[in-house]
Amino acid sequence: xxxxxxxxxxxxxxxxxxxxxxxxxxxxxxxxxxxxxxxxxxxxxxxxxxxxxxxxxxxxxxxxxxxxxxxxxxxxxxxxxxxxxxxxxxxxxxxxxxxxxxxxxxxxxxxxxxxxxxxxxxxxxxxxxxxxxxxxxxxxxxxxxxxxxxxxxx
Amino acid sequence: xxxxxxxxxxxxxxxxxxxxxxxxxxxxxxxxxxxxxxxxxxxxxxxxxxxxxxxxxxxxxxxxxxxxxxxxxxxxxxxxxxxxxxxxxxxxxxxxxxxxxxxxxxxxxxxxxxxxxxxxxxxxxxxxxxxxxxxxxxxxxxxxxxxxxxxxxxxxxxxxxxxxxxxxxxxxxxxxxxxxxxxxxxxxxxxxxxxxxxxxxxxxxxxxxxxxxxxxxxxxxxxxxxxxxxxxxxxxxxxxxxxxxxxxxxxxxxxxxxxxxxxxxxxxxxxxxxxxxxxxxxxxxxxxxxxxxxxxxxxx
Numbered sequence: 001x002x003x004x005x006x007x008x009x010x011x012x013x014x015x016x017x018x019x020x021x022x023x024x025x026x027x028x029x030x031x032x033x034x035x036x037x038x039x040x041x042x043x044x045x046x047x048x049x050x051x052x053x054x055x056x057x058x059x060x061x062x063x064x065x066x067x068x069x070x071x072x073x074x075x076x077x078x079x080x081x082x083x084x085x086x087x088x089x090x091x092x093x094x095x096x097x098x099x100x101x102x103x104x105x106x107x108x109x110x111x112x113x114x115x116x117x118x119x120x121x122x123x124x125x126x127x128x129x130x131x132x133x134x135x136x137x138x139x140x141x142x143x144x145x146x147x148x149x150x151x152x153x154x
Numbered sequence: 155x156x157x158x159x160x161x162x163x164x165x166x167x168x169x170x171x172x173x174x175x176x177x178x179x180x181x182x183x184x185x186x187x188x189x190x191x192x193x194x195x196x197x198x199x200x201x202x203x204x205x206x207x208x209x210x211x212x213x214x215x216x217x218x219x220x221x222x223x224x225x226x227x228x229x230x231x232x233x234x235x236x237x238x239x240x241x242x243x244x245x246x247x248x249x250x251x252x253x254x255x256x257x258x259x260x261x262x263x264x265x266x267x268x269x270x271x272x273x274x275x276x277x278x279x280x281x282x283x284x285x286x287x288x289x290x291x292x293x294x295x296x297x298x299x300x301x302x303x304x305x306x307x308x309x310x311x312x313x314x315x316x317x318x319x320x321x322x323x324x325x326x327x328x329x330x331x332x333x334x335x336x337x338x339x340x341x342x343x344x345x346x347x348x349x350x351x352x353x354x355x356x357x358x359x360x361x362x363x364x365x366x367x368x369x370x371x372x373x374x375x376x377x378x379x380x381x382x383x384x385x386x387x388x389x390x391x392x393x394x395x396x397x398x399x400x401x402x403x404x405x406x407x408x409x410x411x412x413x414x415x416x417x418x419x420x421x422x423x424x425x426x427x428x429x430x431x432x433x434x435x436x437x438x439x440x441x442x443x444x445x446x447x448x449x450x451x452x453x454x
Contacts, residue, residue, distance in 0.1 A: 025214045026261045037253050047215070047261075059256070077259035083213075112219050115353070124226045126234045130265040130283055131222075133241065135249035143246040144387065147297060147442040151254070151388030 022063065024049045025079040031071025035060030037137035042071040048083040212317055214281070218261035221281030223356045224316070228277055228285060228363070235268035235288060235453070243449035244268060247297065248284065248304040254386040255305075255379065257312035264308065268453070274401060275411030276303065277363045278310035280317050289411065292454050293400040296438050297446040298393030302380050306394070309379025315372050319362035320355045367415030370425075377426045392433045398423045 024045050032039035035057045043065050045051065051063035051073070059075045116124065135143070144151065184190045212220070235241070244266045252264040264282035268291065269275070275287040284307045294300040310316065362368060368376075377394065384391040398419040406413060416422070438446075 026259045026263075027215075027218075029259060037258070074259050076257040079213075081213075109219070112222065115223060122223075122226045122230050124222065126229050126267065127222050127226045127283065130225070130267050131262060133245045133265050134263065135246050137253055139246070140250035140253055143250055147445060148439040149388040149442070151386060 020053045022051050022053055022078040022080060023083045024077060025083060026077045029073055029077045031065065031073055033071060035072045038141060039072060043069040214261040217317060218281040220355050221279040221283050224279040224359050225283040227356055227360055233270040235270040240268055240449055240453060247301060251301060251305050251383050251387055252308050254383050255308050255312045266304065273411035274404060276307050278307040278316065282311050288453055291450060293397050293404065297442050298389045298436055298438055299397040301384055301389040302394035302397050305380035305383040306376045308383060309376035312379060313375055315368055316359045320358045370417045373417055373422060374425045377422055381426065381429045390433055390436050392430050392436050394426060395423060395430050396436055
């Protein structure tokens, strides 16, 4: 009976520990000093980085990065799954298929390159140009203020 | 013959059910009763598991690469509008709105591009690449109206509506192949290969975006998302109603673009109007109207 209690305790503890870990599921994201895009940016975290959950507030999570720094990130940038891959890495060699859906069969940079070879008529040049057009949260705030757009968020 | 029929029916039913746990129980019963063999049971379970994975749980990274391929494919048909200042303004507005959506973070972020087409049209590619035609731009008299267009497309991306069209059409495709596999009893080819098919996914999504459109329910969802985003950021969501009214003037049921893929502006208006009634009429500040006209006036 005692042994059973210990086993259950260990299992519960392990589950709780697992739930405290989240992975970054976007190419790159910035932790922020408060739960808002207007909070000062602190640490940059890359795809697959495991972060420790410290606190939740609405859609925002306060997290600790592997280097010990802390900050807030929107939940849409996070997953409970473990992502072992760096973006563009060959999934065949390192994925754990149960933890990463479609691993080894998914679409990545390698598949895109093969697709481009088969479809010479499809040009990615404009897609790459679009991807380079970035507006930071700080620029967004300046843009909205210049247009006299007064929102609840700011 | 009877056994083959049972086998094929079981595959179809279990794939539709889309649950490998149910599949394992059902095949075990079928084996116990002598309806199918152990090997057939293994094949069915493998098929159901592969199919189950095909349309659930697409990661943001995979969504990103699917979206890039869809956008590249659309841009081989539609001419991009090569106007740096106009596209810059479009991205400042669109990305400012995206930060207030329920899904501000996608793998590669939100990016917007104008298309040099008179069609009233826009495409929200998975992951956040959004294409907007000059024809749709012409339905907007100011920044609040344009914000409603971009926020609607952000709503489609956030709701993963494009990916949902893979789900629908690949289900049909998968069933066709699985039925053929069933008819041969034991295909040596792994049905799991289905999930590998990037081209299939692109075709599914482009078909929805260009020809069949989304359901009225998903369009309503995107319009509602647009209203929420606009309220949050500080635009007057009446811009959506004004834009739809202008679109109604230009509407021809036999036309291309939105006329083929979207509910009529009148239907959208009646769906969304209850959320807009309390708002005052549009009266954008001069500075906002001026920058809209400076950036886009020559294209209207």
